[in-house]
Amino acid sequence: MSKKILVHICCSVDSHYFLQKMQTEYQDSKLIGFFYDPNIHPYSEYYLRLLDVKRSCKILDIELIEGEYDYINWIEATRGLENEPEKGARCSICFDRRFYISAKMAKDIGATHFTSTLLTSPKKSLKQLKSSGDALAKEFNIEFLAPDYRSNSGTQEQNIIAKKDKLYRQNYCGCLYGLKQQRESQDRLLDELRSPISNQLLPNSIEDKIRLYKRREELESLNIDYEIVKHRFLNYRVTRALVKSKKESLISHILPYSTIRNNYSRGRVEKELYGIYYFNRDEIKFITLKFYNELANTNYKSILELIDNPPIFNEEIKIREKITKSPCDLSAIFVLDCIEFQKYEINLYAKAYEDVKEEIVQIEPK
Ligand code: SF4
Structure with missing residues (x-):
């Protein structure tokens, strides 16, 4: 073996291709993967990317070291650069930070060279990466390798391999600042940085993707x-909601796809028909927890218990369908302990939106 090379890994889509090219180009060398990416937010996304990198390294028979998720140091290092665009000053600091720890790790394990799979990412500046890598290699008296695996249709080949090997493909670079800028420019919810009150697994959330990619490994x-x-579908998120009566906030549960025009309504419950209480404004409906239990065949003792441990999303859609007799209904439906024929005030910031999600189709043997 002529060289021991530490390869800093950013994600599986970049590393799976990059490592295979390295295995061909440096056949006599020992490659060691190093996943050090405290820039990835939130932690669940970091976990998902690491999960995929572990699988890739296992397939390629490459030893993998997991670095520390010291995101506080990363936040400190990039303080004041929150609004920088991608490829700007914040990204330089981000590369410097990741490369510094990688070069240090390379030195610690006796590697003579280090490199990074970021070099194969089409969205990164090669010049910026090379200048950071070279400077740190000099500081640690090792060498930085900067192979160009992007040219000669490398990027296309990388995409083909990622699809063939069913890798997880993230849709943002990693940090909360870049993510915020990206979502604002796309006019999309910043869903990745929200933590719902309910423990329900929301469609196409990071947690839902973790479930899918773990299932892939089980299979x-x-x-x-x-x-x-992939499926194009109608996704849904509540960002804020409040039901008030006589100036008191009431504990309530909201069924998926509940929306109100202008996010606010004030009116009164005017009638009850077959367990459904009808509001006199904005197509809003209420049901009691008792009726919810009947419809869902559940036995929740309190709304808080329901919020804490609700049925799965698709089960709640079926409950909505039983109430509205339509799979496409968007009426706001609230579950309360007890409902009176009186005034209520409602705030509901919720969005039903077009989205694309992945799903696994198991192939039965013929
Ligand atoms: S956009 Fe990407 S490279 Fe730039 S600072 Fe954020 S995580 Fe780092």
């Missing part, structure tokens, strides 16, 4: 064939 360990397919 692989059982040697069961599968494909990952």
Whole structure:
């Protein structure tokens, strides 16, 4: 073996291709992967990317070291640069920070060289990466390798491999600042940085993706064939909600796809028909917890228990359908302990929006 090379890894889509190219180009060298990315927010996204990198390294038979998730140091290092655009000053600091720890790790484990899979990412500046890597290599008296695996259709080849090997493809660079800028420019919810009160697994949330990619590994360990397919669907998130009566806030649960025009309504419950209480404004409906239990075949003792441990999202859609007799209804439906024929005031900031999610299709043997 002529060289021991530490390869800093940013994500599986970049590393899976980059490492295979390195294995071909540096056949006599030992490659060691190093996942050090405290720039990735939130932690669940970091966990998901690491999960995929572990799988990739296992497939390629490459040893992997996990670095520390010291995100506080990263936040400190980039303080004051929150509003910088991608490829700007914040990204230089971000590369410097990740490369400093990588170069240090390379030195600690006796590697003579280090490199980074960021070099193959089409959205990164090669010049910026090379200048950071070279400076740190000099400081630690090692060498920085900067192979160009992007040119000669490298990026296309990388995409083909990522699809073939069913890798997790993230849709933002990593940090909360870049994510915020990206979502604002796309006019999309900053869903990744929200923590819902309810423990319900929301469609296409990071947690939902973790479930999917863990399922992929389960199927692989059982040697069961599968494909990952994509669906365009109507997603839904509540960002803020409050039901008030006689100036008191009431504990309430909200069924998926509940929306109100202008996010606010004030009126009174005017009638009850077959367990459904109808508001005189904005198509709003209320049901009691008792009626919810009947519809859902559950036995919740309190609204808080329901919020804490609700049925899965799709089960609640079925409850909505039983109430409104339509799979496409967007009326706000609130579950309360007790409902009176009186005035209520409602704030509901919620969004039903077009989204794309992945799902696994298991292939049955013929
Ligand atoms: S946009 Fe990406 S490279 Fe730039 S600072 Fe954020 S995580 Fe780092």
